Amino acid sequence: MCKTNRYTITAALPYANGPLHIGHMAGVYVPSDIFARYLRRKGKDVAFIGGSDEHGIPITIRAKNEGVTPQDIVDRYHENIKSTLENFGVTFDIYSRTTSAKHKEVAQNFFKTLYENGKFTEDVTEQYYDEEAKEFLADRYIRGECPKCQNPDAYGDQCEKCGSTLSPEELVNPRSVLSGNTPIRKETKNWYLPLDQYQDFLKEWIIDGHKNDWKSNVYGQVKSWLDDGLKPRAMTRDLNWGIPVPVDGAEGKVMYVWFDAPIGYISFTQEWAEKNGKDWKDYWQNEETKLVHFIGKDNIVFHCIIFPTMMKAHGDYIMPDNVPANEFLNLEDDKISTSRNWAVWAHEYLEDFPGQTDTLRYVLAANMPENKDNNFTWKDFQTKNNSELVGILGNFINRVMVLSHKYYQGIVPAKTMEFEEVAQIKGFATRIGEHIEKYEFRAALTEYMNLARLGNQFLQAQEPWKKGDNPEEVKGIMNAATQIAVALGQLAEPFLPFASEKMLNMMNVDKIDWNMLESTDEFVAEGHQLEESELIFGKIEDEAVEAQINKLQESKTKNNMTNPNAEPQKELISFDDFQKMDIRIGTILEAKKVEKADKLFELKVDTGMDVRTIVSGIAEHFTLEEVVGKQAMVLANLAPRKIRGIESHGMLLFADKADGKLTFVNPEAETPNGVQVG
Ligand SMILES: Nc1ncnc2c1ncn2[C@@H]1O[C@H](COP(=O)(O)OP(=O)(O)OP(=O)(O)O)[C@@H](O)[C@H]1O
Numbered sequence: 001m002c003k004t005n006r007y008t009i010t011a012a013l014p015y016a017n018g019p020l021h022i023g024h025m026a027g028v029y030v031p032s033d034i035f036a037r038y039l040r041r042k043g044k045d046v047a048f049i050g051g052s053d054e055h056g057i058p059i060t061i062r063a064k065n066e067g068v069t070p071q072d073i074v075d076r077y078h079e080n081i082k083s084t085l086e087n088f089g090v091t092f093d094i095y096s097r098t099t100s101a102k103h104k105e106v107a108q109n110f111f112k113t114l115y116e117n118g119k120f121t122e123d124v125t126e127q128y129y130d131e132e133a134k135e136f137l138a139d140r141y142i143r144g145e146c147p148k149c150q151n152p153d154a155y156g157d158q159c160e161k162c163g164s165t166l167s168p169e170e171l172v173n174p175r176s177v178l179s180g181n182t183p184i185r186k187e188t189k190n191w192y193l194p195l196d197q198y199q200d201f202l203k204e205w206i207i208d209g210h211k212n213d214w215k216s217n218v219y220g221q222v223k224s225w226l227d228d229g230l231k232p233r234a235m236t237r238d239l240n241w242g243i244p245v246p247v248d249g250a251e252g253k254v255m256y257v258w259f260d261a262p263i264g265y266i267s268f269t270q271e272w273a274e275k276n277g278k279d280w281k282d283y284w285q286n287e288e289t290k291l292v293h294f295i296g297k298d299n300i301v302f303h304c305i306i307f308p309t310m311m312k313a314h315g316d317y318i319m320p321d322n323v324p325a326n327e328f329l330n331l332e333d334d335k336i337s338t339s340r341n342w343a344v345w346a347h348e349y350l351e352d353f354p355g356q357t358d359t360l361r362y363v364l365a366a367n368m369p370e371n372k373d374n375n376f377t378w379k380d381f382q383t384k385n386n387s388e389l390v391g392i393l394g395n396f397i398n399r400v401m402v403l404s405h406k407y408y409q410g411i412v413p414a415k416t417m418e419f420e421e422v423a424q425i426k427g428f429a430t431r432i433g434e435h436i437e438k439y440e441f442r443a444a445l446t447e448y449m450n451l452a453r454l455g456n457q458f459l460q461a462q463e464p465w466k467k468g469d470n471p472e473e474v475k476g477i478m479n480a481a482t483q484i485a486v487a488l489g490q491l492a493e494p495f496l497p498f499a500s501e502k503m504l505n506m507m508n509v510d511k512i513d514w515n516m517l518e519s520t521d522e523f524v525a526e527g528h529q530l531e532e533s534e535l536i537f538g539k540i541e542d543e544a545v546e547a548q549i550n551k552l553q554e555s556k557t558k559n560n561m562t563n564p565n566a567e568p569q570k571e572l573i574s575f576d577d578f579q580k581m582d583i584r585i586g587t588i589l590e591a592k593k594v595e596k597a598d599k600l601f602e603l604k605v606d607t608g609m610d611v612r613t614i615v616s617g618i619a620e621h622f623t624l625e626e627v628v629g630k631q632a633m634v635l636a637n638l639a640p641r642k643i644r645g646i647e648s649h650g651m652l653l654f655a656d657k658a659d660g661k662l663t664f665v666n667p668e669a670e671t672p673n674g675v676q677v678g
């Protein structure tokens with residue numbers, strides 16, 4: 001059914017701001033790898049392209065919080081992610097990164113082409129700006145209340161609670177993530193991709209053209225975007241981390257991360273092609289090539305609307321043939337979250353379950369959130385391993401191996417009889433392939449396991465161990481069982497690559513082409529010598545699963561201790577910065593109201609060094625009587641400033657409670673005035 005011979009397969013570029021978890025694997029990397037491995041076995045010319053997305057605000061925020069550079073962050077996580085993917089058996093032809101020189105060049109050329117051909121519109125708009133940090137606040141640099149669900153911590157580009165796509169102007173009570181301050185609005189020029197001009201093209205291509213072959217979750221999301229009407233979208237940002245915009249008048253601006261990241265698929269293909277003597281254009285600009293993007297649902301708009309529009313505006317590029325986006329995987333009935341450490345980290349799994357990589361690949365493929373969100377639980381993981389991989393597949397392979405060695409020293413006996421089960425194998429190969437080509441990975445895996453079930457039923461029905469008086473029949477049964485076992489070893493590869501290799505080694509056979517698997521009845525010949533038998537899958541004990549559940553419980557306990565509504569931490573300061581502050585205990589001696597200022601008290605404060613005047617904005621929180629005689633913390637060396645004509649020498653410190661009421665922060669034991677706090 002698949003006539004195309006060349007495929008370009010991309011997998012979403014993970015943000016290099018943290019390690020990979022099972023959601024990433026189930027949503028993107030397991031399905032794309034199954035697809036790529038299958039097509040290679042089918043003899044197709046495949047470029048399976050991946051890499052780290054190293055620009056974008058989550059990276060700069062993480063760097064700021066840790067007090068390191070963005071480059072430090074991406075170097076750390078790029079290596080971590082790359083080796084995790086390798087160890088998971090994800091067979092990228094190249095796994096590169098968007099901070100490479102090659103990528104910068106390709107992305108800048110792409111931008112320039114659009115610019116020179118007049119594909120952008122330019123617009124000067126007011127954007128939020130943090131006066132203290134001196135930075136424009138795009139996307140995740142700004143938070144505030146979601147206008148749709150009132151979540152107080154929505155981002156400037158998205159509300160994670162209700163899933164709405166937002167722009168910073170829509171946030172209620174916006175605040176800067178950098179300083180916590182309320183931002184001002186300031187004019188800046190940006191370059192926009194006029195998506196509205198591509199509305200008709202997108203409608204014709206997707207809505208009219210892919211109603212039947214795209215997944216309904218993807219099609220539905222695209223349709224609702226188009227029904228709402230597309231608007232121009234800024235492709236540049238006033239930030240200092242990213243790829244500089246290569247046009248005059250754009251100094252200090254970088255490309256929007258979702259402009260440069262998908263170009264990564266192209267630049268990485270170029271890097272790979274150069275190293276391997278190929279022509280990259282075959283993979284991106286040849287109508288006979290099928291381009292397929294594997295992503296999670298939050299990336300649909302970028303891969304179905306924005307990136308195709310970029311490619312259309314550029315010209316020469318093919319459109320994706322399909323974007324089989326998955327919904328989300330949850331963990332133990334809760335949303336996977338990096339910040340709440342509610343995740344099973346792929347690299348930790350590899351350490352905790354050595355030699356059992358395929359078990360996780362299997363469970364994630366079986367639970368893949370293909371059409372709706374799905375759930376991973378450790379109990380289900382254990383059951384699927386013990387009763388399906390060990391109990392069905394491993395059991396069948398092991399019985400065949402052990403009996404072959406017992407009866408025939410591991411030499412495959414003659415085919416003395418015909419069995420219908422053997423003739424059925426090629427049908428399984430075909431159906432597995434058809435499901436994979438339709439992005440129905442769960443159904444493909446079920447089909448595969450049904451062949452293992454068939455093998456067990458066959459042995460159970462034929463009972464060769466009871467037929468010692470008919471050696472010719474036993475030979476025939478064992479030949480047939482061995483055909484099924486070898487076919488299982490062959491067909492396992494897309495899903496269970498490590499187990500497949502182990503099975504084929506043990507059976508002493510080479511991998512064969514999938515087309516062959518779909519057409520033959522003989523997977524191994526009479527007289528072939530099998531190697532020694534070994535177990536393919538190990539049981540997962542209760543203790544191992546309990547340890548994992550305890551690990552999650554610890555995260556939950558920790559999360560419950562921290563306040564989800566706490567203000568984000570301010571920018572890091574050095575120890576020297578801190579040392580500069582002179583904070584000490586003082587006592588308020590006198591208090592009076594400041595005329596025509598509802599919020600202010602004029603206070604006389606004994607700081608231990610002197611008695612001084614401090615103007616404080618506490619009149620709405622306390623009465624004059626309440627504050628006189630009270631001790632308070634004083635920031636003594638704050639530069640004096642005039643407030644309502646009164647010179648204030650320092651500042652009193654209060655705790656700013658969530659309900660907006662101030663409260664004094666005082667030493668627990670009696671403390672003389674002038675004692676330093678630090
Ligand atoms: N729980 C999940 N289930 C399925 N796919 C997911 C899940 N989490 C992330 N993905 C997908 O993995 C790909 C790479 O994710 P990316 O690095 O962009 O992280 P992310 O979406 O910010 O995730 P997180 O916030 O958990 O780090 C994206 O296509 C994303 O849709």
Ligand SMILES: [Zn+2]
Binds near residue numbers: 146147149151154161
């Ligand atoms: Zn919301």
